Amino acid sequence: MGWGDLGAFGEPSKETPNLDQMAAEGMLLLDFYTASPLCSPSRAALLTGRLPVRNGFYTTNGHARNAYTPQDIVGGIPDSELLLPELLKKAGYTNKIIGKWHLGHRPQFHPLQHGFHEWFGSPNCHFGPYDNRERPNIPLYRDWEMIGRYYEDFKIDLKTGEANLTQLYLQEALDFISKQQASQQPFFLYWAIDATHAPVYASKQFLGTSQRGLYGDAVREIDDSVGKILKHLQQLGISENTFVFFTSDNGAALISAPTQGGSNGPFLCGKQTTFEGGMRAPAIAWWPGHIPAGAVSHQLGSVMDLFSTSLSLAGLQPPSDRQIDGIDLLPVILQGKLIDRPIFYYRGNELMAVRAGLYKAHYWTWSNSWEEHSKGIDFCPGQSVAGVTTHTQEEHTYLPLLFHLGRDPGEKYPLSFASEEYQRAVEHISGLVQQHKATLVPGQPQLNVCDQAVMNWSPPGCEKLGKCLKAPESDPKKCSWPH
């Protein structure tokens, strides 16, 4: 989902009354970022509080390439990483993930091995349908075992766009919350639904209800679901004791727009890029009785902050034996403070850009290759800024491209290299970069090796269902990451 997909963020059809209401009752964070322009690395960063380049969710197969966890990926979240649920567990929290895990699907990467008590969802994206010979359909798990597969047991109609998955995930969330409230147990719910990822789907009751087409139907269903979750918390009388945060794991996929992808509002390009459209995300914090209603913050925030903020809420300290990139946002959210901190925009193994205050310096620019672009793969449809949305990887290390995101949120007017403003801002940001790089210890890259033998052929539980498939011979290769 993109920054521009919510009414409160300026979507012209204003079809998200529940999320808009959530913002009106809580805090809108306008300058909130994902940790990567792609899903898996951003989610790994959310749960570890660390940049993907530290926690291993990146590739060195090529320079500045986006990578994720398709089902032939060999790697996943390393045991050495401490995940948010592992830490919360020690403080008595019951942790549940509903939806897409995306941190590796081999047994050692299973979410219940990493601090979650319960899981209802899938390890990978709902791509398909596959033929179960070349490629198996993605399994859905309940806790340790699979209970079926997408397309086979959990229908997604690619023609009509109908699938009731968001309703399943919603019901699962409501039930979990009820159960926790009944047992008076504190809980952490990571509601990581698949929608609005392509192939886009919505339940029958939402199909055709949006001005925006199928994508808008999916947004409306999410909006409705969030409204129901918040209402449920209120009806159970625990809303003032439950911190809720809504955000996205990357910008809207403009390549899939307009029917399968959303909007990044006034920002440049989309998912896969380190322009604002790739990494600035909608963000709303909600906690009635604690967050002043209608608050708006310009704090530079990151999904990694949800790690540190959640620990703080639970009265825990972040681990001190490793670099944590997230910060505790409670002073921001509860008291309106502003904390000075930069945002690092990574694409794979490269630091592409850095934001400090309202200035953003690009050290590298790239949308995607000419080769891909000529095939119609376009992460910036309709947008073209000379020297900025480049189709070759352009290095600007010695003279970074500088934008003022207040005057120019769309990154269309680079500041003159000769200006005093440029000199001052770049000097400041380059100091931050030096500091960052001096202490950076990259993790073992997890997204380099792919092997068709590791695909979801025989997930645990397949025997009971008669759904075990025969894996082919192991044939590990470098994964191919074209952009």
Place this chain on the structure above:
Amino acid sequence: MGWGDLGAFGEPSKETPNLDQMAAEGMLLLDFYTASPLCSPSRAALLTGRLPVRNGFYTTNGHARNAYTPQDIVGGIPDSELLLPELLKKAGYTNKIIGKWHLGHRPQFHPLQHGFHEWFGSPNCHFGPYDNRERPNIPLYRDWEMIGRYYEDFKIDLKTGEANLTQLYLQEALDFISKQQASQQPFFLYWAIDATHAPVYASKQFLGTSQRGLYGDAVREIDDSVGKILKHLQQLGISENTFVFFTSDNGAALISAPTQGGSNGPFLCGKQTTFEGGMRAPAIAWWPGHIPAGAVSHQLGSVMDLFSTSLSLAGLQPPSDRQIDGIDLLPVILQGKLIDRPIFYYRGNELMAVRAGLYKAHYWTWSNSWEEHSKGIDFCPGQSVAGVTTHTQEEHTYLPLLFHLGRDPGEKYPLSFASEEYQRAVEHISGLVQQHKATLVPGQPQLNVCDQAVMNWSPPGCEKLGKCLKAPESDPKKCSWPH
């Protein structure tokens, strides 16, 4: 000002708390349009309820050219046109215009000749400073006579951007409202301030206060002023008896961005074009006790509707002896109804595009000429949609380019000519076009002839001030309208 310049419409810095509050207390109109991508024609349309092609505010010097009223224009609002204040006058209203008139500056076009009782402002844009030999500075009028000139008597510091004009206009508005309330007279106030037009200015107290630079300072000052006007109405106890509408006369001038021009949010291009960024305008209706707070409407609206709506509020009928293009929006604003009506996007003498429902068909596309574009004149900076943002005038009469503005508000993905959806929508829209053209009687074009002799050399009142200048010989020529 552009659609994307207000917080309520998604501006990322959210610096318009008063306008956002106005929207929260009133109705946000998300699909509201100017009558032209340029100032004068749009204002003439607002005050006459008629398309510029009918009321004469267009040129035939070239095909599909934007034209306005610079100070060497010979034409102006024809006597045959009936203006809103002329009609309201008959119902006992006192009418005042504060700010830019822009419907011609020769004596016969004076606003007090066309229904206004009072005027404080200027006939033309605050361009300058001029040398008073080649070109005089623009006069400011109080009612019938000038009281000084911009730059000379009313300072605009082009270096610092400081000018207190908006404060003068604000004070004038507050005073007029107080006077009317004291005398229990109904009133029509057309608060047509110059800001945020380039050269952009703001008062000292607002300079440097916006994240967005000088343009943002000007927006903040407008926001603050609107807040003060609304508060004044409340304090005088007449807010429930006063209908207030906020809008703009064209999209943000992206050519002046980022320091002198604003944002059109997710829409394509800006001022001067018939893409959404050129003509979709922010719009808020406010009338406490009558408009349900927090209302949002997708009614296709136009500045011309303010003519018919105002007449309706005053209990008057629109003139029946001529075609009126505006409609009465009261059923929309008060009861949430939706009225089926198209939007016609004219550029000069050409119908460029038509919107019906969520579909928009372009019959002609043009941003500006290659010749201009190669000189750096760009109405779509950073945006380029193949075959859409064309630099030659492209005719699509037989196969209009069709967009679905719900799925694709940015006009980036034309629908396939072969699709059933295309056929159905174009058939419908082409019927509307036929109907429209069949009854269209173009007015005498007012914006064809320019003459340096008619400039503001010796406006009425200049003698008292010793500010009369000698006009050069009359030398009428075709005005040059490059885009």
